[in-house]
Amino acid sequence: MSNELLTSLAIFTLAILVGFEVISKVPATLHTPLMSGANSIHGIVLVGAMIIAAEADNPVSYILAFVAMVFGAMNVVGGYVVTDRMLQMFRKKPTASKATTEGADGAPGA
Amino acid sequence: MSQQWIYTIVYLAWLAGAACFVLGLHRMNSPATGRSGNQLSAAGMVIAVSATFVYLLTREGGLSTTAMVIIVAGFLIGGGAGLYAARTVKMTAMPQLVSLFNAVGGGAAALVAIDDFIRLNSGAQVDTTIFVVLGALIGSVTFSGSLIAGGKLQGLIPGKPIYVPGGQLVTIALAVVAVLGTVVLILGAAGAFALGSSMTLAVLGLVVLAGLIFGITMVLPIGGADMPVVISLLNSFTGTAAAMAGFVLGNPVLIIAGALVGASGAILTKLMADAMNRSIVNIMVGGFGGGDEAAGAAAGAGGTVREIGADDVAIQLAYAQHVIIVPGYGLAVAQAQHAVRELAELLESKGVDVKYAIHPVAGRMPGHMNVLLAEANVPYPQLKEMDEINPEFDRADVALVIGANDVTNPAARRPGSPVSGMPILDVDHAKSIVVIKRSMGKGYAGIDNELYSDPKTGMLFADAKDGLAALTAAVKAL
Numbered sequence: 105m106s107n108e109l110l111t112s113l114a115i116f117t118l119a120i121l122v123g124f125e126v127i128s129k130v131p132a133t134l135h136t137p138l139m140s141g142a143n144s145i146h147g148i149v150l151v152g153a154m155i156i157a158a159e160a161d162n163p164v165s166y167i168l169a170f171v172a173m174v175f176g177a178m179n180v181v182g183g184y185v186v187t188d189r190m191l192q193m194f195r196k197k198p199t200a201s202k203a204t205t206e207g208a209d210g211a212p213g214a
Numbered sequence: 215m216s217q218q219w220i221y222t223i224v225y226l227a228w229l230a231g232a233a234c235f236v237l238g239l240h241r242m243n244s245p246a247t248g249r250s251g252n253q254l255s256a257a258g259m260v261i262a263v264s265a266t267f268v269y270l271l272t273r274e275g276g277l278s279t280t281a282m283v284i285i286v287a288g289f290l291i292g293g294g295a296g297l298y299a300a301r302t303v304k305m306t307a308m309p310q311l312v313s314l315f316n317a318v319g320g321g322a323a324a325l326v327a328i329d330d331f332i333r334l335n336s337g338a339q340v341d342t343t344i345f346v347v348l349g350a351l352i353g354s355v356t357f358s359g360s361l362i363a364g365g366k367l368q369g370l371i372p373g374k375p376i377y378v379p380g381g382q383l384v385t386i387a388l389a390v391v392a393v394l395g396t397v398v399l400i401l402g403a404a405g406a407f408a409l410g411s412s413m414t415l416a417v418l419g420l421v422v423l424a425g426l427i428f429g430i431t432m433v434l435p436i437g438g439a440d441m442p443v444v445i446s447l448l449n450s451f452t453g454t455a456a457a458m459a460g461f462v463l464g465n466p467v468l469i470i471a472g473a474l475v476g477a478s479g480a481i482l483t484k485l486m487a488d489a490m491n492r493s494i495v496n497i498m499v500g501g502f503g504g505g506d507e508a509a510g511a512a513a514g515a516g517g518t519v520r521e522i523g524a525d526d527v528a529i530q531l532a533y534a535q536h537v538i539i540v541p542g543y544g545l546a547v548a549q550a551q552h553a554v555r556e557l558a559e560l561l562e563s564k565g566v567d568v569k570y571a572i573h574p575v576a577g578r579m580p581g582h583m584n585v586l587l588a589e590a591n592v593p594y595p596q597l598k599e600m601d602e603i604n605p606e607f608d609r610a611d612v613a614l615v616i617g618a619n620d621v622t623n624p625a626a627r628r629p630g631s632p633v634s635g636m637p638i639l640d641v642d643h644a645k646s647i648v649v650i651k652r653s654m655g656k657g658y659a660g661i662d663n664e665l666y667s668d669p670k671t672g673m674l675f676a677d678a679k680d681g682l683a684a685l686t687a688a689v690k691a692l
Contacts, residue, residue: 109341112461112469119232119457119470123477126239133572133599135482135580136442138242140312141252142478143449145235146319148259148471149456150289151228151266152326152463157284158270158277159333166284168329173288174295175322180263182296183315184256186308189300191252193588194245 137190144183150176220272227265228467234258235471239478245594262467292318305589306549309579313364313445316452317357323455324353324422330462331418342462343403347396349458350418351425356451358429363441363448366433373438378431388428395421432498439543440497442579443486447494450479489574489637519654522672524681527614527648528688531557532564534611538603540571540639541583544617544651548678551590554616557686558592564689569596571603571613571639573621604640613644615665617651617678623663647671650681 127138153172160169235258241251267285270277277285296315303311327349334342365371378384395417402409402417409417436444453475460468487494531537539554558568570592576583584597598606607613615622622641641647647670654666665671674681 106341108464109461112464112466115466116457116461116469116473119473120477122236123474124481126236126243126474127478127481131243131599133581133584133597134242134245134248135486136309136582136585137248137252138239138581139446139449139479139482139579140308141239141242141255142453142475142482143312143316143319144252144259145239145255145471146323146449146453146456146475147315148231148235148262148468149319149322149326149459151262151465152456152459152468153288153322154263154266154270154285155463155465156326156329157288158281160281160284160329164332165329166280168325168332169281170284170288172322172325172329173285174292175318175325177289177292178296178299179292179315179319179322180259180296181293182300182311183319184252184259185297185300186303186311186315187252188249188256189305190308190585191242191245191249193305193585194248194594 137187137194140183140187140190144180144187147176147180147183150180152176217273221269224265224269225466227261228465231258231262231265232467232470232474234261235474239474304549305586306546307368308585309442309445309582310364310367313360313367313441313448316445316449317360317364320353320356320360320448320452320455322353323452323459324350324357324425326459327353327455327462328418328422330459332415340400340403343400345458345461347399347418347421349455349462350422351392351396352451352458353455354422354425355429355432356448356455358426359433360429360445360448360452362430362433363444366438367441371434373441375437376434378434381431381435385428385431388424388431391424392421392428395424436497440492442575442582443483443492443494443497445579446479446483446486447498450476450483453477453479486575486580489580519666519673520669520671522648522674524674524676524684524688527672527674528685528692530612530646530648531561531566531614531685532689532692534561534566536567536569536606536610537561537612537614538569538571538607538610538641538644540573540613540615540618540622540641541587542573542576542616542618542621544619545678546582546586546617548617550616550678550682551586551592553679553682553686555587555590555592557682557689558596560686560689569598569603569606571600571607571641572597573600573618573639574637576618576621600637600639607640607643610644611646613641613647615641615647615649615651616682619651619663620661622665623661624668625661625664641665642668642670645670648674650674650676650678652677 153176157169157173160166234254238251238255241247299311327346331346366373398417402414433444453472457469457472457476460472483494487497561568572583574580587597588594622639624642626636626638642665649666649671666673
């Protein structure tokens with residue numbers, strides 16, 4: 105294997121470990137917004153769609169790249185907007201200022 | 215600036231984007247910082263996409279007009295559709311929209327891999343071939359699987375398990391085709407035998423087709439109630455497919471973001487399955503899981519149930535000191551979150567202390583109930599998680615169960631029941647229990663709920679929305 109590939113494998117492995125750590129501490133309440141937030145992040149495949157679009161040189165590639173661009177952009181834009189809408193719901197209400205901190209820390213692993 | 219300098223800056227921007235994803239996900243650990251976390255993640259996305267655009271514009275040869283049109287038009291059309299859908303979707307329909315976004319993400323990853331393979335066809339190395347085939351295969355499974363999962367949640371496809379004739383044989387056959395195809399392509403790339411370029415493409419096409427059908431046959435036999443776990447699993451798959459595309463293109467931000475989502479999605483899937491006392495394997499094999507059964511079977515040998523009228527319930531509620539509302543799947547289906555908030559506010563104006571007990575898997579996804587109630591302007595501090603509220607049921611005068619079933623079944627405390635070991639809300643500890651339910655139908659576990667035959671329990675048979683409206687009217691009339 106090339107050096108570049110080995111470096112990529114190292115990055116991949118470390119990123120997986122980071123993913124495990126970041127998620128294992130999230131309270132159940134936030135699982136749905138979190139799934140949606142992670143869903144937007146894999147929209148990063150849009151970057152891949154841009155690169156293949158730039159390298160396309162025949163009709164088949166044009167079509168594949170175009171569809172990939174549409175799909176990727178939909179994943180990114182829609183994903184972030186709908187996640188924001190969900191998380192906006194958790195904003196503190198003025199009527200309930202007395203116990204805002206109480207509800208904010210959730211039960212880990214519940 | 216020289217090419218090398220620009221590439222260095224672009225590469226650093228990609229790393230900055232990846233760091234934003236990690237920090238953003240971390241901030242989504244708590245409701246207080248969740249929104250800013252998502253915005254940080256979105257900022258990372260803007261940085262990564264902009265850097266890519268600059269890189270493509272400035273590198274040798276630049277961007278052709280055709281490529282520019284594809285990128286800009288594709289972004290505007292896809293982004294516009296996504297924006298419109300995300301803005302207008304009702305919060306109750308949000309899980310299926312997430313599933314749709316997941317499907318297109320997986321589709322994009324598969325297309326990137328396929329396109330790369332077509333271009334490298336003559337000179338693909340063994341390692342590149344492995345990543346291309348994995349990306350195309352995983353991406354196509356998530357594409358079709360997520361569409362079916364979303365269709366089930368939307369009601370376009372029946373939520374009950376659908377058994378494909380000879381299902382397991384079909385699944386095994388598809389897996390064999392996919393694995394064999396992959397092996398053939400890898401051996402071909404290694405030079406073990408000479409495959410013509412059209413032959414190679416045909417084999418890849420076969421692998422993708424097997425992946426697409428596999429996604430369908432995998433999700434169809436799984437019941438509607440298990441869809442959240444399936445979507446979470448497919449979300450993890452898409453992340454992995456994106457990482458594979460990153461290996462093919464040698465792009466760090468794709469690899470990091472993809473691996474991050476692949477790992478976090480796997481953990482999240484396990485947490486969701488744990489909360490339902492199911493194993494992921496159990497769900498994927500498609501055991502019990504009928505979703506929202508409509509069958510009106512009467513209570514079994516467990517005892518008789520007591521029916522109660524809205525007026526009686528209204529009196530109990532209005533003169534209670536502590537009321538705990540237990541919302542469930544039925545509330546989400548009936549879209550009764552505004553009706554429940556109205557009743558709660560009315561009771562509070564009469565000096566009743568009202569809280570909501572949220573089971574980790576109430577609704578259609580963990581946390582879905584919180585989102586629905588928050589949308590109806592229920593103050594967040596009134597929503598109590600299971601561990602926090604359970605000791606309070608002893609003091610509650612009335613527990614009002616709305617469309618929740620298995621998560622309240624005391625049978626879970628004893629071994630020998632399908633729900634044994636599942637954490638439940640201690641609703642049976644309340645002084646009086648009122649259950650609003652359409653019929654005596656069973657929950658996804660398909661068993662009788664002993665709570666209903668408890669002498670303290672009164673059953674108000676109604677749709678959640680109509681039942682709550684009747685209760686509100688009755689309390690007002692007091």
